[in-house]
């Protein structure tokens with residue numbers, strides 16, 4: 001390096017030193033230690049453990065890799081000082097792994113950040129009901145099984161997706177189910193029978209004999225997206241035999257992510273909690289990062305992997321206790337909801353708001369900026385309707401428009417009236433207006449209280465009906481995902497200490513249910529936690545002036561998945577979705593009314 005370059009590098013590193021300190025609180029310098037800081041590449045620029053390991057393990061054994069969420073720096077730690085020095089000399093200012101293929105800049109650090117990467121990603125603890133039996137079969141048996149079903153390798157490697165073959169019954173990926181009345185001619189090969197004898201002799205699974213087999217053939221770089229094997233399709237357990245190559249499979253539940261190495265010839269038994277409540281998936285990549293027994297990170301290259309997944313077809317519906325991923329439970333609830341929808345809305349929405357109106361009013365006075373911006377975007381003289389206006393938080397905000405609110409709660413409309421707003425009483429399913437009279441409609445946190453998809457669609461249809469062509473509507477609904485982009489929403493973040501009003505404290509246990517109508521029950525959501533179900537009862541603890549709890553009410557909510565709201569809106573022929581976004585734990589759309597397309 002000439003002197004000019006050296007000066008430039010020094011200035012660059014000095015600047016980055018401050019950036020790293022600001023981002024992580026870690027002091028770094030040019031004094032060699034075992035820990036190297038990659039100052040300008042991290043999770044935000046798409047750097048992965050795998051890439052780090054690929055380039056840095058060339059110089060020695062790593063005992064830690066730390067990627068900090070949301071940051072553009074990362075850390076690598078070597079077991080020996082001279083390894084770190086060698087890597088530093090070779091890679092500083094050279095290695096183009098940062099964004100735009102710019103070289104990485106390196107410094108040394110005294111310590112690593114406390115909160116490492118994915119501190120959620122764990123290796124030592126298996127989810128409940130997961131068992132891995134190493135060396136379940138011998139190498140000869142592995143060869144025999146591999147020979148049972150040939151995939152043409154030259155053909156396979158050109159395909160984007162893994163190759164799949166079914167025996168006994170076909171698993172259809174279009175509807176995630178099996179045709180139970182259409183068994184295949186090709187049964188599970190007899191050559192597999194020794195597996196069950198061995199299983200019965202060596203484990204507590206004394207009865208299990210599968211009647212369905214899926215063979216997955218993964219070429220290099222292929223994986224399988226996270227999923228739960230459909231509850232109603234297969235019994236418990238599910239067993240997967242790994243052949244030819246090891247792979248890392250991940251199990252996820254809530255914000256936990258457990259990585260498990262499946263060596264070749266091992267049998268992975270997924271039962272109970274693992275089979276029903278955790279998703280499993282294999283990231284598509286060519287190698288995996290594994291934590292060895294000695295605590296060092298190594299790169300485990302993958303080869304072609306074939307897995308034999310054995311299952312037993314379930315007759316009838318599933319009635320497991322793990323309801324969130326249970327298609328049987330969801331289907332039953334949905335059909336019951338269809339029938340009972342209007343009654344549930346009356347008991348668990350309309351009556352509840354009538355009862356909690358005054359208390360609700362005290363807790364709802366801060367308008368959301370994006371809604372205000374929408375309201376303020378209308379011209380002088382525009383006609384605007386707030387469907388489900390509640391206490392009138394968004395009425396009278398734009399002084400140049402003529403705005404009217406409507407709601408099902410007389411008590412909330414009284415609050416509006418006291419503030420001098422125009423309102424009327426109505427249900428959002430039928431708006432008492434002629435077609436095409438309004439320039440704008442807002443409906444904030446309303447249609448998630450409707451208990452069937454048909455009714456939610458009907459409410460949107462009504463809003464569009466009363467809009468003039470080119471009129472715009474803004475709709476907000478509560479999102480099922482309250483952890484979007486790794487940020488918890490204020491709903492999740494608010495804990496007891498900094499909560500202004502103590503209305504939403506935890507009153508439900510995990511998995512508790514409450515009756516709603518005609519023998520039907522719905523899950524009761526635990527406040528301030530992620531949603532487990534889409535149709536839930538959310539507790540409201542009613543407090544009096546003295547701030548003591550008088551009663552608990554359960555409000556019905558249908559919380560929305562990503563894209564669910566926009567998919568629903570797309571069903572209407574005369575709307576264009578102008579914008580779709582996530583705001584304060586809600587999914588939001590801006591719609592524009594159009595003429596009916598091609599008519």
Ligand SMILES: O=C(O)CCC(=O)C(=O)O
Pocket residue numbers: 214216224229240241280307309
């Ligand atoms: O390849 C594996 O081990 C898992 C396959 C799997 O999860 C499935 O086919 O449902």
Ligand SMILES: [Fe+2]
Pocket residue numbers: 227228229280
């Ligand atoms: Fe699976």
Ligand SMILES: [Zn+2]
Pocket residue numbers: 231232276318319320321322325326327328329
């Ligand atoms: Zn189930």
